[in-house]
Amino acid sequence: MAKMIKGWSLFDTDRNNRYFYDKVKQRVQLCHPLLHFILKLYDKGIDPANWIAGFDSDPVEIDGLGRFPRDQIDYYYRKFRLLHENGYFADIDLEKRLSGRITPQLIEQTLANVTQVTFEVTDRCNLRCKYCGYGEFYDDYDKREGRDLPVESARRLLDHLLEYWNSPLNQSHQRNIFISFYGGEPLLNIGFIKEIVDYVTNLGLKYNPFTFNMTTNGLLVKKHMAFLVEHQFKILISLDGNEANNGYRITQDGSPAFPLIMENIEALREKYPDYFEQYVNFNSVLHNKNSIEDIYGFIKSRYGKLPTIGPLNNTGIRKDREDEFWATYRDFDSSLRASDKSSAIKKDMFVKLPNVTELAIFLFENNHFTFEDYNDFLFPKSEGTWIPTGTCIPFSKKVYVTTHGKILPCETSGHQFFLGQVTPAGVKLDCKAISDKYNNYFDKMKKLCTVCHKTDRCKQCIFQLDTIDDENPICTGIISSGNYAKNIGAIVSNFEKDPEIYNRLLKEVNFE
Numbered sequence: 001m002a003k004m005i006k007g008w009s010l011f012d013t014d015r016n017n018r019y020f021y022d023k024v025k026q027r028v029q030l031c032h033p034l035l036h037f038i039l040k041l042y043d044k045g046i047d048p049a050n051w052i053a054g055f056d057s058d059p060v061e062i063d064g065l066g067r068f069p070r071d072q073i074d075y076y077y078r079k080f081r082l083l084h085e086n087g088y089f090a091d092i093d094l095e096k097r098l099s100g101r102i103t104p105q106l107i108e109q110t111l112a113n114v115t116q117v118t119f120e121v122t123d124r125c126n127l128r129c130k131y132c133g134y135g136e137f138y139d140d141y142d143k144r145e146g147r148d149l150p151v152e153s154a155r156r157l158l159d160h161l162l163e164y165w166n167s168p169l170n171q172s173h174q175r176n177i178f179i180s181f182y183g184g185e186p187l188l189n190i191g192f193i194k195e196i197v198d199y200v201t202n203l204g205l206k207y208n209p210f211t212f213n214m215t216t217n218g219l220l221v222k223k224h225m226a227f228l229v230e231h232q233f234k235i236l237i238s239l240d241g242n243e244a245n246n247g248y249r250i251t252q253d254g255s256p257a258f259p260l261i262m263e264n265i266e267a268l269r270e271k272y273p274d275y276f277e278q279y280v281n282f283n284s285v286l287h288n289k290n291s292i293e294d295i296y297g298f299i300k301s302r303y304g305k306l307p308t309i310g311p312l313n314n315t316g317i318r319k320d321r322e323d324e325f326w327a328t329y330r331d332f333d334s335s336l337r338a339s340d341k342s343s344a345i346k347k348d349m350f351v352k353l354p355n356v357t358e359l360a361i362f363l364f365e366n367n368h369f370t371f372e373d374y375n376d377f378l379f380p381k382s383e384g385t386w387i388p389t390g391t392c393i394p395f396s397k398k399v400y401v402t403t404h405g406k407i408l409p410c411e412t413s414g415h416q417f418f419l420g421q422v423t424p425a426g427v428k429l430d431c432k433a434i435s436d437k438y439n440n441y442f443d444k445m446k447k448l449c450t451v452c453h454k455t456d457r458c459k460q461c462i463f464q465l466d467t468i469d470d471e472n473p474i475c476t477g478i479i480s481s482g483n484y485a486k487n488i489g490a491i492v493s494n495f496e497k498d499p500e501i502y503n504r505l506l507k508e509v510n511f512e
């Protein structure tokens with residue numbers, strides 16, 4: 001039997017304005033109180049036509065709203081009918097809607113339009129950060145054994161992708177492709193990086209330019225800065241704030257890494273100020289030795305830059321370290337709320353804040369003039385089916401390859417979820433097997449997603465669910481109709497509270 005779910009929500013904002021949101025039409029609509037009232041009746045299963053037929057006076061007294069002339073009520077009833085006849089306020093057959101699946105052809109097309117290839121250059125690191133994603137808190141990664149990614153493997157993968165990039169499936173001509181180096185500490189394997197830079201430069205990409213980038217702990221930046229500058233690497237240096245804030249960043253002998261990191265940063269800034277200004281950014285981890293205010297204050301005042309701040313990864317945590325993990329963990333919103341300077345920080349960091357990102361995504365998804373890519377333009381989601389969960393189409397964000405040659409959709413998914421592998425015999429990337437793997441997960445998740453109201457706005461990745469390999473996975477993000485409406489209400493309240501956010505998003509964010 002079809003599983004129907006309400007495709008629209010009524011909500012009020014903090015300023016007591018009434019709205020409806022129709023998830024099929026992707027429309028947020030401010031409502032006159034009468035239309036809102038009619039919709040409430042309809043939501044309760046009362047036919048508004050019967051309600052109107054029962055009036056025996058003019059004007060009509062409506063509980064909690066006041067007196068209204070009949071012709072005004074008729075007007076809003078006609079408005080309701082017009083919208084309803086045009087597909088608004090419909091239920092959604094979630095069983096049918098969530099029948100969207102990944103196909104091998106879609107994966108091939110995505111590979112031809114890949115915009116980032118990230119190499120885990122080495123699993124070696126010259127630091128021992130306590131919270132490292134490959135460190136003591138986690139158990140969902142391949143053992144770190146001092147391994148480097150062989151240059152030959154990287155070349156093989158690039159050759160494989162080149163066939164896709166230069167094929168007619170590539171619809172992203174002129175779009176930049178990022179070639180990214182990740183670790184461990186990538187600069188420990190500078191030989192690999194130099195060879196790949198040379199290889200990519202002569203690869204023969206027909207339609208796309210490319211850019212190099214890197215995430216580094218900074219310790220070897222001074223040593224290799226001439227090379228980084230020559231090839232205009234965009235670099236992201238990990239720095240958690242001032243000396244005390246960097247307390248979890250320690251060298252192999254246990255001494256603080258902060259003075260060494262700073263020495264490298266200062267050397268780069270002094271010798272190549274223009275490059276530093278244009279190409280260097282900072283990435284910080286939030287934990288119990290720092291705060292948003294600390295991180296923002298240090299990096300902004302010292303370098304005039306806005307850091308990207310993220311919490312600790314809370315998936316794949318070792319069972320025996322959970323207490324310690326959560327004692328170390330801090331979440332973004334509470335850290336920001338605790339600051340006296342939160343207003344100024346919010347204003348300055350703007351789109352780097354998670355809640356502003358949420359607003360930007362909402363705006364992106366609910367205006368009808370922006371498209372993620374050509375597929376989105378040609379086959380709008382609202383007219384088709386949805387893929388369960390919020391998992392990205394494999395390789396739509398990037399192709400990530402580990403030192404073991406495992407190919408993953410990104411660096412945050414556990415290594416056990418690898419989708420293919422680069423081996424001495426070649427690249428094993430079986431699009432049919434990958435689509436089967438995803439679709440099996442989606443079939444399992446469908447049981448949960450068909451009773452969840454967040455299906456149209458879900459951001460939950462299957463690879464971030466610790467129970468995804470169980471027969472009946474659990475998703476803690478599942479929400480009811482009422483909570484969904486509250487969630488949309490909170491988003492619209494934010495726009496109402498600060499209309500400047502809307503203007504800034506339109507002016508400053510590239511919804512390409």
Ligand code: SF4
Nearest residue numbers: 391392397409410461
């Ligand atoms: S976390 Fe999941 S949804 Fe996000 S990029 Fe990785 S694979 Fe895609």
Ligand code: SF4
Nearest residue numbers: 449452458460475477
């Ligand atoms: S929040 Fe969980 S249950 Fe709801 S749609 Fe997303 S993955 Fe499915």
